[in-house]
Amino acid sequence: MKRTTRKATDGDMGQGAAAQPGQYWSERPWTSSYGPGVPADLVLPEGSLVDLMDQSVRRCGSKTALEFFGAGTSYRELGKLISRAAAGLKKLGVKAGDRVALVMPNCPQHVVAFHAVLRLGAVVVEHNPLYTDRELRHLFEDHGAAVAIVWDKAVSRVRQLPADVGLRTIVSVELIPAMPLPQRLALRLPVPAARKARAALTVGRGEPKGRPAPAPRPVLPWRQLLTSGRLKKKHPRPAAQDLAVIQYTSGTTGLPKGAMLTHANLQANAAQGRAWVPGLKEGRETVYAVLPMFHAYGLTLCMTFALSIGAKLVLFPKFDVDLVLKALTKSPATFLPAVPPIYDRIAAAAAQRGIGLETIRFSISGAMNLPTATVETWEKATGGYLIEGYGLTETSPIAIGNPFGPSRKPGTVGVPFPLTDIRVVDPKNLALDRAPGEEGELLIRGPQVFCGYWNRPEETEDALLDGGWFRTGDIVSVDNDYFITIRDRIKELIITGGFNVSPSEVEDVIETFPGISEVSVVGLPRPGGGEDVVAAVVPIPGTTIDPDALLAFAREQLTAYKVPRRVVVLDSLPRSLIGKVLRREIRDNLVARG
Numbered sequence: 001m002k003r004t005t006r007k008a009t010d011g012d013m014g015q016g017a018a019a020q021p022g023q024y025w026s027e028r029p030w031t032s033s034y035g036p037g038v039p040a041d042l043v044l045p046e047g048s049l050v051d052l053m054d055q056s057v058r059r060c061g062s063k064t065a066l067e068f069f070g071a072g073t074s075y076r077e078l079g080k081l082i083s084r085a086a087a088g089l090k091k092l093g094v095k096a097g098d099r100v101a102l103v104m105p106n107c108p109q110h111v112v113a114f115h116a117v118l119r120l121g122a123v124v125v126e127h128n129p130l131y132t133d134r135e136l137r138h139l140f141e142d143h144g145a146a147v148a149i150v151w152d153k154a155v156s157r158v159r160q161l162p163a164d165v166g167l168r169t170i171v172s173v174e175l176i177p178a179m180p181l182p183q184r185l186a187l188r189l190p191v192p193a194a195r196k197a198r199a200a201l202t203v204g205r206g207e208p209k210g211r212p213a214p215a216p217r218p219v220l221p222w223r224q225l226l227t228s229g230r231l232k233k234k235h236p237r238p239a240a241q242d243l244a245v246i247q248y249t250s251g252t253t254g255l256p257k258g259a260m261l262t263h264a265n266l267q268a269n270a271a272q273g274r275a276w277v278p279g280l281k282e283g284r285e286t287v288y289a290v291l292p293m294f295h296a297y298g299l300t301l302c303m304t305f306a307l308s309i310g311a312k313l314v315l316f317p318k319f320d321v322d323l324v325l326k327a328l329t330k331s332p333a334t335f336l337p338a339v340p341p342i343y344d345r346i347a348a349a350a351a352q353r354g355i356g357l358e359t360i361r362f363s364i365s366g367a368m369n370l371p372t373a374t375v376e377t378w379e380k381a382t383g384g385y386l387i388e389g390y391g392l393t394e395t396s397p398i399a400i401g402n403p404f405g406p407s408r409k410p411g412t413v414g415v416p417f418p419l420t421d422i423r424v425v426d427p428k429n430l431a432l433d434r435a436p437g438e439e440g441e442l443l444i445r446g447p448q449v450f451c452g453y454w455n456r457p458e459e460t461e462d463a464l465l466d467g468g469w470f471r472t473g474d475i476v477s478v479d480n481d482y483f484i485t486i487r488d489r490i491k492e493l494i495i496t497g498g499f500n501v502s503p504s505e506v507e508d509v510i511e512t513f514p515g516i517s518e519v520s521v522v523g524l525p526r527p528g529g530g531e532d533v534v535a536a537v538v539p540i541p542g543t544t545i546d547p548d549a550l551l552a553f554a555r556e557q558l559t560a561y562k563v564p565r566r567v568v569v570l571d572s573l574p575r576s577l578i579g580k581v582l583r584r585e586i587r588d589n590l591v592a593r594g
Contacts, residue, residue, distance in 0.1 A: 024423075024424075024433055024434075024435055024436060025421065025422060025423045025424070025433065028040070028416070028421065029482055030415035030416055030481075030482035030483075031415075031418075032481075033403065033407055033415050033481050033482060033483065034403055034407075034415070034418075035276075035278070035403030035404050035405035035407060035408075036278070036405055037278030037279075038275060038276060038278060038403065038418070039275055039418055040418065041418065041419070042271065042272065042275050042418040042419050044264075044267065044268050044271050044419070044447060045267055045271055046240065047240060047263075047267070048118070048237060048238045048239065048240055048242065048244070048263035048264075048267070049115070049118050049244055049263050049266055049267060049304065050115070050118055050119050050237050050238060050263075051237075052267060052270070052304065052307075052308050053079070053082065053115050053307065054079070056075055056307050056308060056310050057075045057076060057078065057079035059075075059282070059283065059310055060075040060283045060310035061074065061075050061076040061079075062074055062075070062076065063075055063283050063310060063312070064312045065077075065078045065111075065307065065312065065313060066078060066108045066111060066312075066313050066315060067312055067313070067314045067315065067327075067331055068107060068108050068178050068179060068314075068315045069178075069179040069180060069183050070179075070180050070183065070330060071108075071178060071179055071180040071183075073108055075310070078111070078112065080230065081108075081112045081226065082112055082115045082116050082119060083116075083119070083230040083231045084225075084226045084227075084228065084229065084230055084231075085112050085113060085116035085225055085226060086116040086117075086119040086120055086231040086235075087228040087229050087230055087231040088116075088224075088225035088226055088227070088228045089116055089117065089120060089122070089147065089225070090120060090228075090231065090235075091228045092147055092169055092220075092225075093146070093147075093168075094117070094120055094122050094146075094147055095120065095121070095122065096120060096121030096122060096236065096238065096242075097121065097122065097123065097243075098120075098122045098123065098145075098146065098147070099122070099123045099124075099125050099143045099144060099145040099146075099246065100113075100117045100122050100123065100124060100125065100145055100147050100148070100149065101125045101127055101139075101140065101143070101145040101147070101148035101149070101150075101167075102114060102117075102124055102125065102126050102127065102148075102149050102294070103127040103128075103129050103131075103136075103148060103149070103150040103151060103154050103158060104129055104149065104150065104151045104154075104173055104294070105129055105151060105175075105292065105294075105317040105318060106289050106292060106293050106298075106302075106315045106316055106317055106318075107151075107173070107175050107178055107315060107317060108178045108315065109149075109173045109175075109178060109222055110173075110293055110315075111293075111303065111307075111313070111315075113149045113171075113173075114293075114303055118238065118244055118263070119231060119235075119237070120231075120235070121236060121237065121238040121242060123243050123244065123245065123246060124244065124245045124246070125139070125143045125145055125245070125246045125248075125258070126245065126246075126247055126248070126293070126294040126295075126299065127139060127248075127294060128292070128294050128295075128559060129150075129151045129153070129154045129294070130154075130559050130560065131157075131559050132157070132556070132557055132558060132559060133157050133160055133161075134509075134557055134558075135558070135559060136157060136158060136161065137161055137162070137165065138255050138256070139248060139256070139258075140161055140165040140166075140167060141164075141165050142257075142258060142454065142455060143246055143258060143454060144165070144166045145166070145167060146166055146167060146168040146169070147167075147168060147169045147170075147171070148167055148169075148170050148171070149170075149171040149173060149222075150170055150171065150172060150173065151173050151175070152172045152173060152174050152202055153201075153202060155170060155172050155219060158170055159217060159219070167217060168217065169217065169218055169220060170217055170218070170219045170220070171219075171220045171221075171222055171225050172219050172220065172221055172222060173222045174202055174221075174222065175201045175202060175317060176201055176202055177223070201317065238263055239263070240262070240263050240264040240267065241262055241263070241264055242262060242263055243260055243261075243262055243451075244261055244262055244263045244265070244266055245260075245261045245266065245299070246258040246259070246260055246261075246454050247259050247261055247296050247299070247393050248393075249296070249392070249393035249394070249500060250493055250500040250501055250502035250505065255502070255504075255505055256502065256505070257453045257454070257456050257459060258453060258454035258455075258456075259296075259393045259394050259450045259453060259454075260450055260451050260452050260453065260454055261396055261450050261451075262450075262451055264447065265396045265447065265448050265449070265450060265451070266299075266300065266304050266396055266448075267304075268396070268419070268446070268447035268448045269300050269304070269305075269395075269396040269397070269398055269448040270300065270304040270305045270308045271308075272398070272417040272418055272419065272420070272448065273300070273301070273305045273398065274305070274308065274309060275417075275418050276401055276403075276404070276417060276418075277335075277362055277404055279361065279362070279404070280309055280335070280362070282309055282310050283309070283310035283311075284310075284334075285306075285309060285310075285311040285312070285334045285335050286311060286312045286314060286331050286332060286333050286334050286335070286359075287301070287302060287305075287306040287311045287312070287313050287314070287333070287334070287335045287336070287337070288314050288316070288324065288327070288333045288335075288336050288337075288338075289302040289306070289313055289314060289315045289316060290316050290319045290324060290336070290338055290342060291337055291338060291339070291498075292318075295498070295499070296391075296392075296393040296396070296397040297337065297366050297367055297391075297397055297398075297498065298337070300396060300397060300398065301337040301364070301398075302337070306335075311335070312331060314327055314331055314333070319342055321345050321346060321349045322349075324346055325346070325349060325350060325353065325355050328350075328355060328357070328359075329355070332359035332360075333359060333360050334359055334360060334361050334362070335360070335361070335362045335363070336360050336362075336363045336364075337363070337364050337365075337366070338363065338365060339365060339366065339367050339368055339497070339498040339530075340365055340368060340369070340370050340371060340374045340528060340529050340530075341497070341528065341529075341530075343363065343365065343374050343377075343378045343386065344374055344377070344528070347377050347378055347381050350381065351381065357381045357382045358382060358383050359382075360382045360384050361382070361384040361385070362384055362385060362404060363378060363382070363384065363385065363386040363387070364386075364387055364388075364389050364401065365386060365387070365388050365389070366388065366389045366390065366391065366397075366398070366498070367495065367498030367499070368495050368497075368498055368529045368530040369486075369529035369530070370386075370388040370410070370529065371528055371529055372410045372411060374386070374528070374529075375410050385404045385405070385408070387401060387402035387403070387404055387408050387414065388401070388402050388410070388412070388413050388414065389401040389402070389413065389414065390413035390414065390484070390486070392472060393450075393500075394449065394450045394463065394470055395444055395446070395448050395449055395450070395470065396448035396449075396450065398417065398448070399416060399417055399420050399422075399444050399446060399448065399449075400413050400414050400415065400416050400417065400420070400422075400484055401413070401414040401415070401417060402414035402415075402483075403415070409479075409481075409483045411485065412479075412483040412484055412485045413483075413484050413485070413486060414483060414484065415481075415482050415483055415484065416444075416446075416482075416484075417446070417448075419446050419447055420444065420445070420446035420448070421444070421445040421446060422442060422443065422444055422445075422484070423442075423443040423469065424438070424439075424440040424441070424442060424443075424476060424477075424478055425440050425441055425443060426440055426441075427440065427441040427475070427490060430443070430465065430471075436477075436478045436479060436480055436482070437477065437478070437479065437480070438477065439475055439476065439477045439487050439488075440475065440476070440477075441471065441472065441473070441474065441475060441476075441490060442472045442474050442475075442476045442484070443465070443469045443470065443471060443472065444469070444470050444472060445467065445468045445469045445470065449464075449468060449470045450470075452464065473489060473490040473491035474486055474488070474489055474490070474491075475487045475488040475489065475490060492522075492583055493523075494521070494522070494523030494531050494533055495523065495530060495531055496523065496526075496530055496531050496532065496533055496561055497530060497561050498530075499561050501523070501533055501561065501562050503520070503521040503522065503523075503583065504521075505558075505562070506521040506533065506535065506554070506558065506562055506563075506564065507519050507520065507521050507535075509553075509554055509557045509558055510535055510537065510550065510553075510554060510564075513545075513550050513553050513554075514543075515539050515540050515543035515544070515545055516537055516538075516539065516540070516545070516550075517537075517538045517539060517540045517541075518537070518538040518572075518573050518581075519535055519536065519537045519538070520535075520536045520573050520581050520583055520586050521533060521534070521535050521536075521564065522534055522536065522583050522586050522587040522590065523587070524587065524590055524591060525591065532564075532565040532566070533561075533562065533563065533564045533565055534564055534565060534566055534567075534568060534590060535550075535554075535564040535566075535567050535568070536567075536568045536570050536573065536586050536590065537550070537567060537568070537569055537570070538569075538570055538571065538572055538573060539569065545567070545569050547566070547567035547569070550567050551563060551564065551567060568590060573586065574586060574589075
């Protein structure tokens, strides 16, 4: 896929002379800080993610690929299911270049569907299955998928999409049939605990009240999709540079935009991950998928990286500490990608119940700041390493990481991955490099950097500079060993629970609430890392805002993690001389107020 880049020219923010490596960054000096066994250079695999999966099936055929509530699927069985699902999608008219929407939590069908779509040369578009009607509508209007594979609890929402979005067919996925028989039988018991568990996994009887009649789209059961036999081996395969995934990420303003990731991007990031952890054992690791695979972090660490090393991937439809601890007794984890709150909760619960964590040799944290206290507690409990990594959806996502070894530096996000270049520059003049120790904007270049935003040529041009450099929008400093510390963000994204939230998107919803004159949404630091979404509102003169009613309204329009944790009523919002609301000043004032 051709990458569109722009030249940086002298002038305002994001402009300078043509972006070329400067004197501090051109020789990859950070490779001297790599962990033992990590190569300074790397030969990337050829081919597509289809080839990656085929290789794992050949090498690890009888080994368990997926485990879901104790039910196992071997690599050989996974390969057959992918072929059958691909044949079913082909029968539905899916062809190379088409977008296919996946709206599912972590489950075996998600993995099968993901690779089946790619086998046809089509493009996966991932969605959070808890998105509201409004959020789903924007994404479907943007990517135009004609086929969607949807968790049955979300089918009613997807069916409500207007006819003009182009959605033609919905494939409905039930989670319970993927579970082992004893689990399925237990869910049928007429007891409150079973009813609660069943309700969390599947749709209840009838459509939710108050909804209009759904659009006339056929809903095909997942099991029927698998009845078309297997895809012929001679069916054309995608090339490495073909588009594989559109992953939506919150922009600095407005609604989410789709980052286009190629097979080569995702192949490269999986290979970089393998090189970063030289102690991994082919076909003998157990990776826990507690991160959602509709998120870039979970997609790469679980969907591609884990399966590329022939690991057993233990799938959790959502993070549940009880389910994790139960799984540890049957299939102990050896590699756990997660976010800090998950490590804290697992460590505390395991200590309380006397469950050992010593099998977990490698853990990598991302998406939010990793507190030193979390590292110390986790490493004491496991005897392994917990390191922090850094990346963005646009970098597939991991670009930087702390070494798995004694050279790591807690409090930093580490050093660039193999084949990854960085520059730290003056954000107002990208031709001017900052020296180590000085703060500046981080630029990244590497084989994992995306090829642009779907249907957003202007934003692509702003993000990708000549030479393949991607503007992260993050202000960093680099020490003399080239370890990177995140200092600030030019972008005003809020990071909460590992997810990005666009303040503008939340503001667009809140300003429609009766009685609101002005609103500004900011992120306030949360103890232990991450941020809380907080809305500062100004009422129309003579009216009163009920914060509880406002939050209830927001919950109807936004996914839970985007809903403000609290509402602060102000007399006015601070503005610049040109009238721009000063989010930073609002944030600082709210922090000072406590």
